[in-house]
Amino acid sequence: MQAVLVAPGVKDRKVLAFKRGGDAPLLKDNKDAVTGLIRSIIATSSPAQRSAFHVLDLARIVDLYRAWRRALPDVRPYYAVKCNPDPAVLGALAALGSGFDCANPNIRRQPVLALGVPARDVVYANPCKPEAHLEYAAGVGVNLTTYDSEAEVDKIRRCHPACELLLRIKGPEGGEARVDLGTKYGAHADEVVPLLRAAQRAGLRVAGVSFHVGSGASRVDVYRGAVAAARAAFDAAAELGMPPMRVLDVGGGFVAGGPTFQKAAEVINDALARHFGDLPCVEVIGEPGRYFAETAVTLAARVIGKRVRGEVREYWIDDGVYGSLNCILMDHYVPRPRPLAGTSPGEKTYTSTVFGPTCDSLDTVVTGYEMPEMNVGDWLVFDDMGAYTTAAGSKFNGFDTSDINIYVAYSS
Numbered sequence: 243m244q245a246v247l248v249a250p251g252v253k254d255r256k257v258l259a260f261k262r263g264g265d266a267p268l269l270k271d272n273k274d275a276v277t278g279l280i281r282s283i284i285a286t287s288s289p290a291q292r293s294a295f296h297v298l299d300l301a302r303i304v305d306l307y308r309a310w311r312r313a314l315p316d317v318r319p320y321y322a323v324k325c326n327p328d329p330a331v332l333g334a335l336a337a338l339g340s341g342f343d344c345a346n347p348n349i350r351r352q353p354v355l356a357l358g359v360p361a362r363d364v365v366y367a368n369p370c371k372p373e374a375h376l377e378y379a380a381g382v383g384v385n386l387t388t389y390d391s392e393a394e395v396d397k398i399r400r401c402h403p404a405c406e407l408l409l410r411i412k413g414p415e416g417g418e419a420r421v422d423l424g425t426k427y428g429a430h431a432d433e434v435v436p437l438l439r440a441a442q443r444a445g446l447r448v449a450g451v452s453f454h455v456g457s458g459a460s461r462v463d464v465y466r467g468a469v470a471a472a473r474a475a476f477d478a479a480a481e482l483g484m485p486p487m488r489v490l491d492v493g494g495g496f497v498a499g500g501p502t503f504q505k506a507a508e509v510i511n512d513a514l515a516r517h518f519g520d521l522p523c524v525e526v527i528g529e530p531g532r533y534f535a536e537t538a539v540t541l542a543a544r545v546i547g548k549r550v551r552g553e554v555r556e557y558w559i560d561d562g563v564y565g566s567l568n569c570i571l572m573d574h575y576v577p578r579p580r581p582l583a584g585t586s587p588g589e590k591t592y593t594s595t596v597f598g599p600t601c602d603s604l605d606t607v608v609t610g611y612e613m614p615e616m617n618v619g620d621w622l623v624f625d626d627m628g629a630y631t632t633a634a635g636s637k638f639n640g641f642d643t644s645d646i647n648i649y650v651a652y653s654s
């Protein structure tokens with residue numbers, strides 16, 4: 243743990259210690275303890291400071307990293323930076339031994355290299371890249387990238403010929419993912435050989451195969467078919483006389499906090515034994531994003547406005563779909579805000595609407611939601627707000643997502 247607290251990205255931040263709830267914290271919710279911390283943050287802040295904030299619990303990331311190592315001992319995680327690029331998240335994961343998946347290796351955009359992570363621990367897992375970014379990658383020595391089109395092979399040959407390739411294949415359908423990525427990325431089965439040949443002709447080395455079953459996959463059997471399809475691509479490369487592939491990248495899609503992760507790990511371990519058991523030198527990596535970030539962050543948003551219409555209650559809060567709650571639109575997040583003050587049994591509730599702060603009517607957080615009566619100055623708490631939240635917020639209408647304070651905490 244100490245290594246995490248002194249890691250670049252963490253050590254310059256104030257870290258709030260708090261006591262975690264229960265005696266079996268791993269994958270069990272720590273919600274009451276986080277709620278207590280949120281109350282104390284509010285109580286000790288000046289009224290002028292009281293606006294929406296996030297609490298990032300680094301201990302959660304440590305627990306999840308350990309759980310990953312236990313469940314998938316042969317799969318090194320390369321954290322997908324786009325999910326939550328907070329330097330404390332990146333620094334903690336680097337200290338724990340994670341590599342990183344960056345869609346842009348530029349240190350001003352995804353500051354992994356700036357935290358001292360060696361370029362060899364970065365996979366540039368963006369199948370279609372602007373030329374300037376490829377040239378930047380060449381300059382900093384990020385030498386492993388994904389591709390799924392012939393045009394990309396040509397571009398890499400011109401801009402970064404020392405780069406090794408991972409052929410991104412489209413896994414099987416049916417993962418029932420929250421966010422499907424297969425409509426945009428991944429070579430179809432009949433495109434595998436032509437894409438391998440294109441790399442061969444260009445004199446580029448294909449180091450291996452990658453896939454992504456979709457973010458937040460709920461049917462984890464899809465990993466089985468994807469690993470089998472990856473093996474078929476390994477065999478196709480061997481038949482073309484290409485040098486043996488050495489990397490299998492099982493992508494992301496994992497969800498923490500429930501039984502789904504354990505099931506996904508079992509499916510992957512089983513598929514690796516079955517399809518890659520005879521290739522012990524193949525290095526297996528994954529690109530989890532949501533898994534590490536989602537449950538580590540809690541949002542507290544303040545009620546800044548209220549309207550009573552008969553039995554209906556309408557509230558405005560100081561975060562919304564143009565801010566960190568953009569995950570409602572972009573990531574199919576289902577908000578279930580709870581009043582910070584708690585609810586007592588039998589308390590009267592009202593059918594409530596909660597709006598975000600901007601002047602757009604799309605900026606609506608929940609409708610038809612049963613809640614006790616709230617007042618201006620009260621707070622709502624949103625759990626599981628670490629994945630695809632602040633990373634994709636905007637500055638629309640004068641409300642800047644980066645103004646949302648992030649408190650780094652450590653539960654023990």
Ligand SMILES: *Cc1c(COP(=O)(O)O)cnc(C)c1O
Pocket residue numbers: 322324325343367368454456457458493494495496529530531532533
């Ligand atoms: C977004 C993304 C990830 C992370 O996906 P999660 O579902 O958050 O785990 C991994 N790899 C690639 C290439 C991605 O685009």
